Each structure stands twice: as structure tokens, then as C-alpha cells.
Amino acid sequence: MTRGSLSVRQVAASYGATPVLDEVSLDVVPGEFVALLGASGCGKTTLLRAISGFVRVDRGRVIASDRDITDTPPEKRGMAMVFQSYALWPHMSVAKNIAYGLKLRRWPRERIAGRVDETLALLKLGGLGERNVEQISGGQRQRVALGRALAVEPELLLLDEPLSNLDARIRLELRHEIRALQKRLGITAIHVTHDREEAMVMADRIAIMHRGRIEQVGAPETIYQSPQSAFVADFLGASNICDLVLDRSDDEIRIAPGPLNTAARVPPRQAERLNGSAHGPVRAHFHSNAARLVSADSDTDAKTLTLFGRIAQSSYPGGFYRYAVAVGGREFVVDSDRHLSEGETVGISLPVEALHLFPHTGNNEEREETS
Amino acid sequence: MRSPSLIGLLLVTPALLLLAALFVYPLGFSLVSAFTVEGAGDGGDRFGLFNFVNAYELYATDIAFTVLIVGLSTALIGIFAVAIGGYLTLGEVGFAVALLRWLYRWPLFIPFIVAAQCMRTFLAKNGLMNNALSAAGLLEPLSAQSFLDWRGIVITFVWKQTPFVALLVAGAMASIDRSTIEAARNLGASRLRALIEIVVPQVHAILVVGLVLSFVTMMSVLSVPMMISGNTPTMMTVDMAFRINAYGDYGTANALGFISYLLTGAVAWIYLRRGVREGPP
Numbered sequence: 001m002t003r004g005s006l007s008v009r010q011v012a013a014s015y016g017a018t019p020v021l022d023e024v025s026l027d028v029v030p031g032e033f034v035a036l037l038g039a040s041g042c043g044k045t046t047l048l049r050a051i052s053g054f055v056r057v058d059r060g061r062v063i064a065s066d067r068d069i070t071d072t073p074p075e076k077r078g079m080a081m082v083f084q085s086y087a088l089w090p091h092m093s094v095a096k097n098i099a100y101g102l103k104l105r106r107w108p109r110e111r112i113a114g115r116v117d118e119t120l121a122l123l124k125l126g127g128l129g130e131r132n133v134e135q136i137s138g139g140q141r142q143r144v145a146l147g148r149a150l151a152v153e154p155e156l157l158l159l160d161e162p163l164s165n166l167d168a169r170i171r172l173e174l175r176h177e178i179r180a181l182q183k184r185l186g187i188t189a190i191h192v193t194h195d196r197e198e199a200m201v202m203a204d205r206i207a208i209m210h211r212g213r214i215e216q217v218g219a220p221e222t223i224y225q226s227p228q229s230a231f232v233a234d235f236l237g238a239s240n241i242c243d244l245v246l247d248r249s250d251d252e253i254r255i256a257p258g259p260l261n262t263a264a265r266v267p268p269r270q271a272e273r274l275n276g277s278a279h280g281p282v283r284a285h286f287h288s289n290a291a292r293l294v295s296a297d298s299d300t301d302a303k304t305l306t307l308f309g310r311i312a313q314s315s316y317p318g319g320f321y322r323y324a325v326a327v328g329g330r331e332f333v334v335d336s337d338r339h340l341s342e343g344e345t346v347g348i349s350l351p352v353e354a355l356h357l358f359p360h361t362g363n364n365e366e367r368e369e370t371s
Numbered sequence: 372m373r374s375p376s377l378i379g380l381l382l383v384t385p386a387l388l389l390l391a392a393l394f395v396y397p398l399g400f401s402l403v404s405a406f407t408v409e410g411a412g413d414g415g416d417r418f419g420l421f422n423f424v425n426a427y428e429l430y431a432t433d434i435a436f437t438v439l440i441v442g443l444s445t446a447l448i449g450i451f452a453v454a455i456g457g458y459l460t461l462g463e464v465g466f467a468v469a470l471l472r473w474l475y476r477w478p479l480f481i482p483f484i485v486a487a488q489c490m491r492t493f494l495a496k497n498g499l500m501n502n503a504l505s506a507a508g509l510l511e512p513l514s515a516q517s518f519l520d521w522r523g524i525v526i527t528f529v530w531k532q533t534p535f536v537a538l539l540v541a542g543a544m545a546s547i548d549r550s551t552i553e554a555a556r557n558l559g560a561s562r563l564r565a566l567i568e569i570v571v572p573q574v575h576a577i578l579v580v581g582l583v584l585s586f587v588t589m590m591s592v593l594s595v596p597m598m599i600s601g602n603t604p605t606m607m608t609v610d611m612a613f614r615i616n617a618y619g620d621y622g623t624a625n626a627l628g629f630i631s632y633l634l635t636g637a638v639a640w641i642y643l644r645r646g647v648r649e650g651p652p
Contacts, residue, residue: 054553074556081557087550091572100568101558145554152558 003065004030004155004188006051011060013050020046022212023060028190033182034217035191035199038209039235044192045160047209051190052158053077065155080149081158084165086141088133094144095120095129101152119147122181139170146178150185157182159191163198175202196236200224208232230285230358238285238356240332242307246271246357248279255305255352260328264352265302274359281360290354293323293336294347305355307332307348311340405625422626429610429623434630436604440521441589444528445582451529452536452581456574457566460544461552479534483527484594490527491598494518523599524606528589536581543574583642587635607631 006028013021020043028034036044049055051062053074061070069077080101088097095116102112120126123143128136133144142162149157159178163171179202182189193199199206200220207217208231216228227233234241246266247256253271257263274282300306309327316322321339324331325348334348408417427434455475462468478486493499496517504510518526547570555565571578596606607627614624 052553052557054556074553075559075561077557078559079557081554083550083554085548085550087548087554089551089555089569089573100555100560104559104564148554148558158557 002030004186005063005065006156006188006190007061007063008047008051009061009063011047011050011062012058013046013055014058015046020212021050021057024209024212024214025060026207026214026217028188030188031186033179033189033191033202033204035193035203035206036209037193037196037199037206037235039194042209043212044194044209046212048081048158048160048190048192051156052079052081077156078154079156079158080152080154081160082142082145082149082162084161086133086138086145086165088141088144088148090132090134092133093129094125094131094133094136097133097144098147098151101148105152115151119151122150123147123177138166139174142166142174143177146181150181150187153185154187157187157189159189161192161194163193163195171198178202208235210235227285227356230283230356230361233285233356233358238287240286240288240291242284242286242327242330242332243360244282244284244305244357246274246279246282260308262300262304262306263302264300264305266352266355266357270352270355270357274357282357283360285356285358286350286354288333288335290350291332291334292349293325293334293338293340294349296345296347298347298349300349303352305350305352307350309346309348311342311344311346314340314342401625401628404621405629408622422622423630425623426626426630430607430627432604433607433610434627436521437590437606437631438634440524440606441528441586444525444532444589445586447525447529448532448536448585449578449582451533452540453566453571453578455533455537456540456544457562457570459541460570461562461566475537476534478531479538481531483531483592484598486527486531487595487598490523490530490595491519494523494526494599520600521604524596527595527599528592531595532585532589536578536585539577539581540574543577544570547573579642583638586638590631590635 006026008024008026010023010025011021012019012023022043024043024047026034026047036047038044046055050057051064053069053072057070061068063069064077064079089100092100098116098119099112102115107115116129120129123146125140125143125147128140128144133141136144142165145162162178163174166174175198178189191199191202203220205217205219206223208215208223210231216223216232218226223232224236227236227238233239242261244261245256245258247254253266253268255261255264255266294306296308298306307327309325309332311323312326312331313324314321320335320337322333322335323340323346325334325346327348332348340346405422406418406420408419408421455471459468459472462471481489491498494517495501496515498517500518501510501512501515505512505515551573552565552569555569556562560568591608592606593608593612596609597612607630611624611627614620614627
């Protein structure tokens with residue numbers, strides 16, 4: 001038996017007539033930290049609630065620790081969840097909140113007291129045991145909620161946007177604490193978040209969700225460097241989009257030169273996801289940090305694409321300048337150390353490796369709200 | 372220019388006068404009358420506890436009976452209201468929840484006297500309840516008995532007042548953070564345990580308010596004990612009506628009224644003390 005494993009198999013769920021999950025499948029190995037990342041309404045929380053048993057699935061199976069729990073009520077699933085709103089019980093002290101799960105498991109009183117003390121120490125809450133949960137800070141409350149979940153040594157730890165209500169500094173601190181604790185205790189964790197950076201720094205693997213489906217699952221580096229769809233590229237920050245034309249000759253794929261761009265050679269691996277249609281119009285996504293501003297007449301090589309544009313707006317966020325560069329009808333945000341004036345003609349230099357190429361769907365403004 | 376406090380005073384004056392005329396004066400009058408014996412001895416009024424001695428000697432059993440009936444009813448109302456609120460909050464069968472939500476409020480709109488009349492035909496020896504039980508084969512017709520005694524009063528009170536408390540409690544339950552319930556269930560609490568250990572403690576202040584108000588209401592109902600079981604022992608309201616209607620004895624009736632006021636006051640005091648101890652939520 002593999003304690004702590006999770007397998008979601010072709011799960012579909014809906015709220016009334018509105019489908020929310022569409023044949024979602026996900027496998028998680030014991031001890032793994034998987035983040036479900038997506039914009040509001042993508043179905044990530046519903047998937048977590050389907051795993052915890054609070055949302056009934058229409059089709060598909062949920063298997064945890066080799067046990068089919070699709071029809072098991074939430075209280076018998078052996079999971080522990082941490083909520084965005086902390087969900088602490090206001091009528092109980094910090095210690096009683098942590099002890100409740102153990103009381104339900106009928107642990108003897110002395111053993112409960114021992115575990116509560118351990119948990120308080122583990123979460124740096126020593127001395128707060130007798131406090132009312134409404135008398136402690138937000139960060140401490142979320143630590144108590146985490147302690148309450150960890151105290152029962154769950155097979156699966158479910159984190160439902162646990163850091164969203166905290167201020168930035170505490171959020172960064174807790175991110176690392178949660179990750180460190182999860183690794184140390186070897187608990188499998190599923191973490192729902194809409195914060196890209198949070199998912200990137202915490203998770204072993206990230207599942208990006210969109211419109212009730214998982215668009216891509218993979219290690220943070222993998223999905224960042226090789227997004228499988230335009231949505232994933234966009235969501236992970238490769239949100240600068242330009243339209244290019246590919247030109248295929250015998251064994252070489254080239255970006256055709258145009259009025260707004262130079263020519264460049266595309267390595268075959270780069271064109272893989274174009275499904276053999278590596279010819280004609282394509283759409284390229286790139287991260288702002290891959291772009292460099294150069295003078296419009298500088299030399300380029302075959303591995304670099306240069307886009308020609310004009311500085312439309314400039315600002316100084318501190319340490320560098322930030323420019324909005326108008327290229328044709330689009331604007332790209334590019335940072336640079338050099339001071340340039342608005343209206344100046346510049347080139348945006350992009351290593352071809354940094355371009356994510358996708359088939360041109362024909363719909364120019366098909367951009368989703370990404371938070 | 373007039374000071375704002377004077378204008379404020381003028382604005383509240385009509386309300387204060389109305390309160391004084393319709394509430395403070397009659398209450399004060401009946402309180403004074405409870406301690407007064409008219410035309411005693413030398414023809415004048417005399418202050419004393421005579422009315423209370425009279426009330427105690429004649430109606431001590433009824434006072435105890437009233438406390439027991441209303442106390443038992445309050446406890447049952449609390450249990451049923453929590454059960455209804457709990458099912459509305461935690462129920463998983465959508466149809467059953469919707470049906471209960473639709474049904475449970477009906478008795479709220481039925482006056483006590485109509486409720487009592489309905490119960491008379493329902494709980495009598497040959498009433499609807501026993502007939503239904505006999506027809507279902509659950510009761511031998513010969514062993515059927517009338518419930519038109521203390522049990523009938525309790526059943527009527529509980530039937531009539533549960534929706535009121537359930538309405539308050541269900542509203543309070545609906546407004547608590549649902550994730551606190553889910554957190555408990557997630558850790559292994561059954562729905563019943565989550566209700567008792569997580570939901571009820573979070574709404575107990577509203578529950579107690581509902582029960583105190585119900586207690587006070589039931590203490591003042593005349594029609595139900597009169598129609599369901601007017602024989603001894605009966606409730607204090609029946610005794611009060613009897614003292615006034617049969618003897619014109621306002622003194623003893625007011626003494627009984629004062630005693631019921633003390634009882635409800637004690638219940639309210641327990642609640643207020645609790646509120647002070649716990650502080651504002």
C-alpha cells in the first residue's frame with residue numbers, strides 16, 4: 001500500500017447545470033507537493049474539494065492511498081485541509097483547536113497534550129496554547145490552522161489558498177515554512193493557488209488549470225521553459241505576444257523577415273508543438289526578462305530575432321528603466337539600464353530559444369484574464 | 372438657537388410618553404396592586420405580602436407545574452430548533468432540505484388559540500393521532516389514551532414555538548463561516564459531532580436569546596393551558612384569569628403575575644450575566 005498517494009481519474013463535476021471539472025486526471029506520488037495553479041473560476045478549488053469530498057463528482061474516480069474514496073464521506077478520507085479563511089473555531093483556544101482532530105481519533109488525554117506541545121513548538125507558537133484564536137495575528141492563526149492539520153498526521157494535506165489573506169512579508173515567511181515542514185514530515189500536499197510565484201517556489205510539480213481542465217503538469221522549470229499551450233505561456237508570464245511568419249525549407253525552419261522583424265533560424269525542437277504546421281503565420285510568446293533593448297540598426301545573428309519599434313512610454317521603477325515599446329499595433333514592456341527618450345526608434349532583441357511558438361488561432365485578442 | 376439636545380429630547384418625547392402610558396403605568400399599577408390589600412381593616416388600603424401568601428397557599432402546585440411545563444418545553448424547543456437548523460445547514464439531500472425549509476415555518480403563522488384548538492382534536496382519546504396510530508397498527512384502540520393533559524400543553528408549546536427559535540438559529544447557522552464546519556468534518560467529525568461541537572457553540576448566543584424569548588412567551592399564554600388542560604394542576608395564567616373573572620380578585624392575580632415576572636426576569640438575568648461574562652462577541 002502506498003500511503004499518501006493520490007490518483008484523480010477522469011473526474012467531472014458541476015455546480016447545477018454548469019460544468020466545472022472536465023475529465024480531470026492527476027497522479028500524485030507519496031511525499032510530493034503539487035500546486036494547482038489557475039485563474040479564478042478555472043476549477044482548481046473545485047478539484048481540491050472533490051478530492052476532500054465536499055464536492056460530489058459526476059464521473060470519474062478519486063483514489064487515495066490505493067483506496068477508492070470517490071463515494072467516501074469527507075470525515076472518512078483521512079485528509080486535513082487548511083483554508084484561506086483559517087477556519088479556526090472561535091470558541092476554542094489555540095491548543096483545543098490543534099487537539100480536536102486527535103480527540104476525534106480518541107487519543108488518550110496525555111498523548112494529545114504531548115502532541116499539542118510538539119505541534120506548538122514546531123510552528124513557533126510556544127506559549128500561545130491557552131490564547132483565544134481571535135487574540136492572535138493572521139500569520140499565527142494560519143500557523144494554528146496548519147498545526148491543526150499536521151497534528152493528525154494526515155495522508156494528504158490539502159491547502160486551499162492558505163496564504164492569500166496574509167500580508168506580503170508573512171506570506172513569504174510561511175511559504176518556506178510550509179514547504180520545509182512538508183518535506184520534513186514527508187506528507188503529500190496539494191496546494192491551490194492563483195499566485196504563480198508561490199506555486200513556482202513551493203511545488204515539486206505544478207498543474208496549470210484552465211476552464212475545468214488541466215492544461216499542463218510538470219516541474220516548475222519545465223512548464224516555465226516549455227509551456228505546452230499559449231494559455232500556459234501567457235499565465236506563466238510569457239505574456240508578450242507577437243505574430244510572425246515561419247518559412248520552411250528542406251531541413252530548416254526560419255522566421256521570415258518582415259517590416260517589423262529580422263529573420264532568424266528556429267531550432268527544430270522549438271517548432272515541435274506546432275504539430276508539423278511549422279509554416280505560415282505563428283504566434284510567439286516571450287517573457288519580458290528575455291528581451292533586451294538594442295539600437296535599431298545593430299547587427300543580429302541567426303539565433304536572435306529583433307523586433308523594431310518605438311519607445312511609447314518610459315518609467316523608472318528603481319535600479320533600471322521600464323519602457324513600453326510599440327511594435328506595430330502591440331506594446332511590449334522591456335526593462336533596460338539605458339536611458340532612452342520617448343519616441344526613439346529601438347530594436348527588441350530576443351534569443352530565439354526564448355520564444356514560445358504556437359499555431360496562429362486567428363483570434364487576435366484571445367487573452368484570458370490572468371491574475 | 373436651540374441646543375441639539377433639546378431638539379433630541381422633543382423628538383423622543385412622544386415615544387417616551389407612549390411607553391410610560393402603555394407600559395410603565397400599567398406595570399407599575401399591577402406591581403403596586405400585588406402588594407396592596409384593598410379595604411383592609413379600617414377601610415383603607417394596606418401594603419403587605421397578603422396576596423403572595425394567598426397565591427402561594429392556593430397555587431403553589433400550579434406555580435411548580437408552570438415552571439416544569441415551560442422549562443421542559445424550552446428544553447425540547449432548543450433540541451428541535453438545533454435539529455432543524457442543523458439539518459438545514461448540514462443536510463446533504465437537497466430535496467429534503469428544501470422541503471424542511473418550506474414546512475418548518477408554518478406554525479409561526481398560526482395563533483396560539485388556533486394551535487390549541489387543533490391540538491384538542493389531534494391529541495384527544497379518539498383524536499386524529501390515536502386514530503392514525505391505530506390505523507397503522509401501531510396502537511391497540513383499547514389502550515388509546517388522551518394526551519390532553521400536561522403532555523398536550525408541552526406538545527402544543529413545542530410545536531408552536533420551535534419554528535420561531537429554529538428561524539433564529541438557522542439564520543445564525545447559515546451565517547457562520549462554513550469552512551469551520553468543513554475543517555471539522557475534514558479532520559474526521561461526523562455531521563452530528565460537527566453540529567454539536569462546532570456549529571452550536573458558535574450560535575449559542577442566538578439560541579439562548581430565542582429560548583429566553585420563547586420562555587417568556589409561553590409563560591404568558593392563557594389559551595393553550597385553558598383549552599388543552601384546564602383542570603388542576605394547571606398553569607398560572609389560568610389561575611390569574613380565574614381569580615379575576617370569578618372573584619374580581621386583582622390582588623392575588625397580580626401577585627401571581629409578579630411571580631411569573633420574577634421567573635422570566637430570572638431567566639433573562641441568567642442570560643445577561645452570561646453575556647457579561649463572555650464579553651462582546
